[in-house]
Amino acid sequence: MNYTKKDLGSYNLHLIQTDKFKTITIRVVFHTPIKKEEITKRNILSDILLQSTKNYKTRRKLNIKSEELYAADIMTNNYRVGNYIFTSFSLRTLNDKYTEENNLDRSVEFFSDIIFNPDVKNNAFNEEKLDIVKSNAALQIASIKEDPNSYSYIRLCEAYDSNSPISYRMVGYIEDIEKIDTKNLYETYQEMIDKDYVDIFVVGNFENKEMLELIKKYIHFKKIKKRKTGYILEPKKTRKKILIGKEKSENTQSKLLIACPISNLTDHEKYYALTLGNIILGGCSDSKLFKEVREKNSLCYTISSRTNKLDNLLIISAGIDKKNYKKTLDLIKKNLSDMKKGRFTQDDINQAKEIYNTSKDETYESESRIINEYFLRDILSLPTLEERGNIINNVTKQEIVKVMKKINIDTVFLLEGVKNG
Numbered sequence: 391m392n393y394t395k396k397d398l399g400s401y402n403l404h405l406i407q408t409d410k411f412k413t414i415t416i417r418v419v420f421h422t423p424i425k426k427e428e429i430t431k432r433n434i435l436s437d438i439l440l441q442s443t444k445n446y447k448t449r450r451k452l453n454i455k456s457e458e459l460y461a462a463d464i465m466t467n468n469y470r471v472g473n474y475i476f477t478s479f480s481l482r483t484l485n486d487k488y489t490e491e492n493n494l495d496r497s498v499e500f501f502s503d504i505i506f507n508p509d510v511k512n513n514a515f516n517e518e519k520l521d522i523v524k525s526n527a528a529l530q531i532a533s534i535k536e537d538p539n540s541y542s543y544i545r546l547c548e549a550y551d552s553n554s555p556i557s558y559r560m561v562g563y564i565e566d567i568e569k570i571d572t573k574n575l576y577e578t579y580q581e582m583i584d585k586d587y588v589d590i591f592v593v594g595n596f597e598n599k600e601m602l603e604l605i606k607k608y609i610h611f612k613k614i615k616k617r618k619t620g621y622i623l624e625p626k627k628t629r630k631k632i633l634i635g636k637e638k639s640e641n642t643q644s645k646l647l648i649a650c651p652i653s654n655l656t657d658h659e660k661y662y663a664l665t666l667g668n669i670i671l672g673g674c675s676d677s678k679l680f681k682e683v684r685e686k687n688s689l690c691y692t693i694s695s696r697t698n699k700l701d702n703l704l705i706i707s708a709g710i711d712k713k714n715y716k717k718t719l720d721l722i723k724k725n726l727s728d729m730k731k732g733r734f735t736q737d738d739i740n741q742a743k744e745i746y747n748t749s750k751d752e753t754y755e756s757e758s759r760i761i762n763e764y765f766l767r768d769i770l771s772l773p774t775l776e777e778r779g780n781i782i783n784n785v786t787k788q789e790i791v792k793v794m795k796k797i798n799i800d801t802v803f804l805l806e807g808v809k810n811g
Contacts, residue, residue, distance in 0.1 A: 400611035401588035414594030430562035472700035502608035514572035542645035625653035
């Protein structure tokens with residue numbers, strides 16, 4: 391795999407050459423510091439751009455064109471990365487080797503049409519299509535409570551720090567939908583094109599020079615833009631007294647979530663020692679939490695932990711019966727305390743390192759994971775995946791214990807299922 395980064399002034403182009411896939415994936419990522427009031431509008435914008443263009447006036451015509459290009463797949467997504475909101479557009483199309491000459495060229499032209507040639511008249515989007523997209527967005531927002539995993543995480547983050555981007559609902563807000571009209575949505579589109587920082591990633595089997603010329607041919611930005619602020623959220627100090635939040639839900643199972651701030655950690659502690667500590671605690675199917683809480687004491691259906699390094703947060707989550715809430719919480723606290731006291735073995739560490747290295751190798755099996763890896767490496771100034779693996783292999787028990795001593799519970803949230811099983 392060969393990686394090349396080119397600064398083209400108005401955007402960075404990341405070329406990742408590999409012969410592992412029959413497809414070529416191109417992802418255009420717009421990113422800008424997040425504003426809560428802009429989330430819903432960004433969601434509406436990315437959806438309406440996939441409804442039509444000036445050249446393809448209906449969704450049906452877009453689908454027909456996609457099929458003509460050997461089922462070229464175009465997707466869009468909005469998500470938060472630390473202090474930033476990312477709006478991405480992705481094209482996945484078969485390499486010309488498996489289709490016909492110039493299929494890639496025509497696919498990129500089609501992709502460009504969706505991003506840069508929206509169905510706009512008099513500086514306004516089509517009102518009928520906007521109404522459809524807004525209606526779909528309202529349904530999606532209203533249905534968030536039907537997904538207890540997502541909803542409980544949202545409620546935990548809102549309790550943890552209501553003033554931080556951590557608490558922002560990326561699904562959007564009902565009250566913001568009616569504020570959106572055809573003209574102010576187009577203004578948002580123009581602002582995204584003109585002001586957002588842009589990274590373009592290409593993964594597949596291609597020649598760098600040819601791909602560079604192809605991207606320049608169809609993807610144009612006029613203004614040079616620079617990043618405005620750092621991506622990583624400021625660490626939050628742990629509360630002196632744990633905050634407990636509860637909410638009832640029309641579910642059988644309850645969801646227990648725990649937020650632990652990651653603060654006062656060096657980069658080595660955060661990206662290496664903490665990574666192994668989390669795997670041992672709850673980041674694998676043979677973790678301390680899984681064996682103690684689920685298998686030995688039968689207190690939960692599922693339990694795991696994960697870290698979000700950009701948010702400086704470690705999250706523990708469990709699916710439980712509400713009657714087991716206190717016992718589960720107490721046992722989680724005990725296992726976290728045991729980690730701080732070094733009550734784990736060298737075998738646990740070796741297994742965690744194996745799990746990390748297996749996951750590292752699996753990164754190269756997916757175009758999307760490859761892009762995410764190179765993007766995070768770029769914005770966080772991380773070493774290569776191979777270099778990080780070498781560092782991980784040299785982490786000691788003492789380093790893990792030291793970092794786990796800095797992890798404390800800040801917020802507990804219980805989404806309490808009230809229905810009987």
